[in-house]
Amino acid sequence: MATHMALALKNSGVEVLQVYSRTFSSAEALASRIGCPAISELDELSGRADLYVISVSDDAIAGLVKHFPLKDKFLAHTSGTTGMEVLNAATSRAGVFYPLQTFSKEVAVDFGEVPLCLEAARDEDYRLLEQLAGRLSGTVAGVSSEERRQVHVAAVFACNFVNHMYAIAADLLEENHLSFDLLKPLVQETARKVMHTAPGSAQTGPARRNNREVIETHLRMLDANPGFREIYNFVSESIINRYKEDNKQGTE
Amino acid sequence: MATHMALALKNSGVEVLQVYSRTFSSAEALASRIGCPAISELDELSGRADLYVISVSDDAIAGLVKHFPLKDKFLAHTSGTTGMEVLNAATSRAGVFYPLQTFSKEVAVDFGEVPLCLEAARDEDYRLLEQLAGRLSGTVAGVSSEERRQVHVAAVFACNFVNHMYAIAADLLEENHLSFDLLKPLVQETARKVMHTAPGSAQTGPARRNNREVIETHLRMLDANPGFREIYNFVSESIINRYKEDNKQGTE
Numbered sequence: 437m438a439t440h441m442a443l444a445l446k447n448s449g450v451e452v453l454q455v456y457s458r459t460f461s462s463a464e465a466l467a468s469r470i471g472c473p474a475i476s477e478l479d480e481l482s483g484r485a486d487l488y489v490i491s492v493s494d495d496a497i498a499g500l501v502k503h504f505p506l507k508d509k510f511l512a513h514t515s516g517t518t519g520m521e522v523l524n525a526a527t528s529r530a531g532v533f534y535p536l537q538t539f540s541k542e543v544a545v546d547f548g549e550v551p552l553c554l555e556a557a558r559d560e561d562y563r564l565l566e567q568l569a570g571r572l573s574g575t576v577a578g579v580s581s582e583e584r585r586q587v588h589v590a591a592v593f594a595c596n597f598v599n600h601m602y603a604i605a606a607d608l609l610e611e612n613h614l615s616f617d618l619l620k621p622l623v624q625e626t627a628r629k630v631m632h633t634a635p636g637s638a639q640t641g642p643a644r645r646n647n648r649e650v651i652e653t654h655l656r657m658l659d660a661n662p663g664f665r666e667i668y669n670f671v672s673e674s675i676i677n678r679y680k681e682d683n684k685q686g687t688e
Numbered sequence: 689m690a691t692h693m694a695l696a697l698k699n700s701g702v703e704v705l706q707v708y709s710r711t712f713s714s715a716e717a718l719a720s721r722i723g724c725p726a727i728s729e730l731d732e733l734s735g736r737a738d739l740y741v742i743s744v745s746d747d748a749i750a751g752l753v754k755h756f757p758l759k760d761k762f763l764a765h766t767s768g769t770t771g772m773e774v775l776n777a778a779t780s781r782a783g784v785f786y787p788l789q790t791f792s793k794e795v796a797v798d799f800g801e802v803p804l805c806l807e808a809a810r811d812e813d814y815r816l817l818e819q820l821a822g823r824l825s826g827t828v829a830g831v832s833s834e835e836r837r838q839v840h841v842a843a844v845f846a847c848n849f850v851n852h853m854y855a856i857a858a859d860l861l862e863e864n865h866l867s868f869d870l871l872k873p874l875v876q877e878t879a880r881k882v883m884h885t886a887p888g889s890a891q892t893g894p895a896r897r898n899n900r901e902v903i904e905t906h907l908r909m910l911d912a913n914p915g916f917r918e919i920y921n922f923v924s925e926s927i928i929n930r931y932k933e934d935n936k937q938g939t940e
C-alpha cells in the first residue's frame with residue numbers, strides 16, 4: 437500500500453521528502469520511483485514534513501511509533517483495524533488515512549475511485565488530511581476509529597471473502613478441467629448488480645429459493661472437499677435463514 | 689429466465705411460436721412482449737416448432753415433461769443442476785440450453801456476454817442448438833450434464849455466495865449507520881482483478897497474511913451476529929489453510 441500511496445501523492449503534486457523502510461532496499465526501490473532520498477535510519481528523518489505517513493503491517497505500527505525520533509509531529513497510519521490512539525506514544529497530533537481498496541503490488545490502482553477514510557485528533561490536522569485526500573480521490577469521509585474497524589470487517593466480507601469464493605469456484609472448475617473464464621461474465625454481472633440494487637434484494641440461487649433438493653445434490657458433490665462443503669453448508673443456511681419469511685409467503 | 693431468453697431469441701430473429709405457463713397471465717404477459725400467442729393448455733402446443741424450450745424451476749421440469757403432449761420433438765431445458773435424461777420420458781431428442789448468468793426480473797441482461805452451455809442427445813440436434821446459441825452469445829460451450837452440475841456448483845460460490853458476502857457487508861455497515869456506497873469501488877476492483885489474475889493469486893486480507901490478532905478482533909466485533917461470526921471463522925480458516933505453505937515461507 438505504501439508504494440501505491442506514495443506514487444499517488446507524488447502524481448497529485450505532493451512533495452514526498454523521504455522514504456524509510458526496515459528493509460533499506462525496499463526504501464531505495466520506492467524512493468527511486470518517487471525521485472526522493474531513501475533513508476536507512478529513523479534518526480535521519482527530516483523535521484520539516486507536514487505529515488509523516490506510517491504504512492506498515494498492523495503489528496509493526498506500535499514498534500515503529502516507539503522509535504519515532506521527532507516530537508509533536510503530525511503522524512498518520514493507514515490501517516483499517518488499528519485505532520488512532522496507537523500513535524499517542526509518539527505525538528499528540530495523531531491521524532489516520534485509510535484507503536478502502538485492495539492493493540496488489542503488480543496491479544496499478546486509480547486512487548481517484550478509492551474512498552479515503554480520515555481521522556485526526558486535532559481539527560487543523562484533519563483539515564490538512566482532507567486537503568491532501570481531496571487531491572487524490574473524489575470520495576473522502578470522516579470516519580472514527582470505531583467506525584473504521586466496522587468498515588474494515590465489512591470490507592473483509594465484500595472483498596477478501598468474495599475473492600476466496602472466486603478461488604473456490606476456480607478450484608472446482610479446474611478439478612473438472614473447465615476454465616474459470618466461463619464464470620467471468622457472471623462474476624462481473626454479480627458485482628455490477630449491487631452498484632444499483634441493494635445486495636439483499638439481488639440475491640438469487642438455490643438457497644435463496646430454499647431449494648433443498650439442489651442444495652443436497654451440491655453437498656454430495658462436495659463430499660471430496662470437506663472444507664468447501666462446510667462453507668457451502670454454512671453460507672447456504674445463512675441465506676435460507678435471511679429469506680425465511682419471504683419463502684414462507686412464496687409457498688402459501 | 690424464460691422472459692430474458694424469449695426476448696433474446698426474438699431479438700436475434702428467431703421466431704417464437706407460442707408461450708405456455710401454468711399461470712396463464714404470465715404466459716400472456718410474455719407473449720405480448722414477444723408478439724406471439726399465449727396458450728393455456730399444453731394440448732394447444734403447435735407441432736411445427738424445431739425446438740421446445742422448458743424454462744421452469746428444477747422441481748417443476750419432470751411434471752411438465754410427463755404431460756408433454758407431442759412425440760419425438762426436440763425438447764431442451766435450461767437448468768444448471770438437472771440432468772438431460774429427465775427429458776427422456778417425453779422424447780429421445782433431449783437437449784440442454786443453460787445460460788450461465790444471474791437473472792433478475794427487473795434487470796436487463798446482454799446475452800451477447802453470457803456463456804451458453806449446450807448438450808443434446810443427437811448430433812443434428814446439437815448443431816441446431818449451437819446455431820441458435822451462436823445467434824445470442826459469443827461464448828458457446830458443449831458441456832455434459834455432469835460438467836454442467838459442476839459449473840453450477842462453482843457458479844453458486846462465484847455468484848450467489850459472493851452476493852451474500854456483499855449483503856452481510858451491507859448489513860454490518862447499516863448497523864453502524866454507514867453506507868454500502870463506501871464499499872462499491874472495492875467490490876468492483878475485487879471483481880475486475882480476477883478478470884486477468886487467477887483468484888488464488890489475487891487473495892489479500894488478514895486471513896491471507898494469517899494475522900491472528902486482526903482475525904480475533906473481528907470475531908469479537910461479530911459476537912452480536914453469531915451467524916456472520918461463524919461464516920467469518922470458517923472462511924478465514926479456509927483461507928489460512930489454503931496459503932499455509934506460503935505463510936510458513938514468509939516468516940522463515
